Amino acid sequence: MADSPVPGQPPRAVVIGAGIIGMCCALALQRTGHAVTVLDPRPPGSFCSxxxxxxxxxxxxxxxxxPGLMPRVPGMLADPLAPLAxxxxxxxxxxxxxxxxVAASRPRRVAAITAALAGLLGGALAAHRRLADSLGGSRLLVEGGILYVFESAAAARDFAPECALIRRQGIRAEPLTGAAARALEPALADGLHSALFFPDNxxxxxxxxxxxxxxxQVEAQGGRLVETAAEDVLLGPRGARAVLxxxxxxxxxxxxxxxxxxxxxLATRLGADLPLTTQRGYHMTxxxxxxxxxxxxxSGDRHFCLTPMTGGLRLAGTVELxxxxxxxxxxxxxxxxxxxxxxxxxLDGRDGSPWMGHRPALPDSLPVIDRAPAAHNVLLALGHGHLGLTLGPVTGDVIADLARDQAPAFDLRPFAATRFRRRAGLDLTAAAV
Ligand SMILES: Cc1cc2nc3c(=O)[nH]c(=O)nc-3n(C[C@H](O)[C@H](O)[C@H](O)COP(=O)(O)OP(=O)(O)OC[C@H]3O[C@@H](n4cnc5c(N)ncnc54)[C@H](O)[C@@H]3O)c2cc1C
Structure with a gap:
């Protein structure tokens, strides 16, 4: 471990990044008794979150x-309305x-990744509920389920293997006819093929x-938010000593x-050379x-989300590499x-406000939640891809567990920082799952 905390003072935690992940970690670390400082050159939540x-x-x-995505990729890349570019x-x-x-898209790997993600996602809604309570009964969370709608039989058919994988993890999905979906949401078009209702969302x-x-809340509880970028982490023989x-x-x-x-x-500097990229996504509110x-x-056909929000209806999605x-x-x-x-x-499409954001994406769609290889007292919480909002509170809980050397409730090995290290057999996929 690093230098001992100043005697009589709480241990000092410095969180780099004030997105949903960093802020959930900051709040969770306050619960474990840390004096928290969050560093970010941007205002909290103003980047991808x-x-x-x-x-x-x-x-x-x-x-x-x-596996089913790969044959469809050439067609998608040629279509300006497609969800992938x-x-x-x-x-x-x-x-x-x-x-x-591509290597992580093989059936065996997909099954292992799905099981790992399901383990982390299992507590995600409850963690959001606890977060809302800790914010004084925030009314921002709506537990109304998610309706996954299919305009065409082909889209419903394409989703079937994915749905089977999801169900195998115990996730509830209720099949609906197009008419039943429209009865739930009368704004939907006539003639939809079918839908799946995911209640625990x-x-x-x-x-x-x-x-x-x-x-x-973090500030009200004594935390500090400092508008500056972390340039380096000062490492000593016993771990990280300061953020520069x-x-x-x-x-x-x-x-x-x-x-x-x-x-x-910074991850590379801390011993985790990660294949982290940005998957750009767009919204129109x-x-x-x-x-x-x-x-x-x-939308099961076009792979984008439609969410009613306080600022209007948000249409969001697409993956642009x-x-x-x-x-x-x-x-x-x-x-x-x-x-x-x-x-x-x-739909009235006028006066929309467009936006583009950078999802932090690892090729196997799993985040890294782990200790940094170069320093036991540096924790990595990054790469949450298309699930960062969902996983923010539960990631904070896991980081708090690691901070007090407690084992989290589930297997963290699939989220290891070292999983991308090449093995002798030139297997480019993650080694741990
Ligand atoms: C179109 C779109 C739709 C999405 N829809 C959903 C959804 O419905 N549900 C869901 O769960 N997820 C969704 N996501 C994904 C989700 O938004 C992200 O996974 C999440 O925002 C990532 O949070 P983060 O805190 O890791 O990163 P960010 O929000 O990007 O925050 C990172 C912060 O780190 C700061 N930073 C960077 N470098 C430094 C440095 N050197 N020092 C200090 N600070 C630094 C940045 O300024 C930034 O504020 C969507 C993403 C997109 C683009």
């Missing part, structure tokens, strides 16, 4: 890379990540407001790295959508309105 679809979706235990000139940069992604009415509420920034040196007994898609360089939904929806510094392609946000009209014919 700002504009997500707000879905608390523990049903989503399958990885993005599935690739900036071709970035292919050389992305190729190593894509190779690992929900959504958040404003993901950015949730992070700012957590940040306010342009605003000075922050002494630490514990460091948590939760800098989302930008975690790579329609302030006067003209339709009302009682719960969050997912491109270098971090490429400008957004706003046509992808506009395309969401076009495809949403097929599901919600009464």
């Amino acid at each position: 700002f504009g997500n679809a707000g879905q608390v979706s523990p049903f989503w235990a399958t990885p993005l890379g599935l 690739l900036r071709w000139r970035d292919l050389p940069t992305l190729a190593p990540w894509l190779a690992r992604f 929900g959504h958040v009415l404003d993901p950015f407001a949730l992070v700012t509420r957590i940040a306010a 920034t342009a605003a000075g040196r922050f002494p630490a007994d514990l460091v948590v790295l939760a800098a989302g898609a930008l975690s790579g360089p 329609l302030p006067r959508a003209g339709v009302s939904l009682g719960r969050a929806l997912v 491109a270098r971090f510094d490429r400008p957004p392609d706003w046509r992808r946000a506009e395309a969401l309105v076009t495809v949403a009209r097929r599901l919600l014919p009464g």
Whole structure:
């Protein structure tokens, strides 16, 4: 361990990153008696956690890379309305990540990844409920389930193997006819093929407001939020001693790295050379959508989310693989309105506000929640991909367990930082699951 805490003082935790993950870790570490400082050059929740679809979706235990996806990729890349896009000139940069992604999409790996994710997701909704309670009964969480709708028989058929994997993990899914789905959500179009209702899921009415509420709570409980970037972690013989920034040196007994898609360089410095990339996603929030939904929806045909929020109806999704510094392609946000009209014919698409964000993505769709290989007192909480909002509170709980040297309730090995180290057999996939 690092230098002992100052006698008579609580141990000092420095959290790098004030997104949903970092702020949930900060709040959880206050519960374990740490004096918490959060560093971020941006305001809390203003990066990827700002504009997500707000879905608390523990049903989503399958990885993005599935055996059935690969044959459909060429067609998707040729379709401007498709949920997947690739900036071709970035292919050389992305190729190593894509190779690992394809390797992680083999059936045996997919089954293992799904089991691992289901273990983490199992407590996600309850953790959100506890978080809402700890924020004084925050009304941001809606436990209304998620309705996964299929316009076509083909989409329902394509989802069947994924649904079987999900069900095998004990996740409840109730099949509905198109008419039954429309009875639940009258704004839906006539003639839908079918739907699946996932009851033990929900959504958040404003993901950015949730992070700012957590940040306010952390500060109210004596935590510090400092607007600066972590530049390095000072390591000594007994672990991390301080986090170095342009605003000075922050002494630490514990460091948590939760800098989302930008975690790579610091993770490498801490002994975890991770294939972390950004999966860019878009949203369009329609302030006067003209339709009302009682719960969050997912389109099974076009793979995007529709979530009723305090600021309007949010259409969100798409995976765009491109270098971090490429400008957004706003046509992808506009395309969401076009495809949403097929599901919600009464939709008013005017005055929408578009947004693009960077999902922190590892090729096997599993986050890293682990100790840093180079320092026992540095914890890594990053790479939550398309599930960061869902997994924020439960990740905070696990980090708090690790901070007090307690074993979490489930097997953490699939989330190990070392799982991408190459083995002699040139197996590019993760070794641990
Ligand atoms: C379109 C879209 C829809 C989504 N929908 C959902 C959904 O419905 N449900 C769900 O569960 N998830 C969803 N997600 C995923 C979710 O938003 C992310 O997984 C989550 O926001 C990641 O949180 P984070 O805290 O790891 O990263 P971020 O929110 O990106 O926060 C990282 C923070 O670290 C800071 N940082 C970076 N470098 C440094 C440094 N050197 N020093 C200090 N701070 C630093 C950044 O400024 C940033 O504030 C969606 C994502 C997108 C793009």
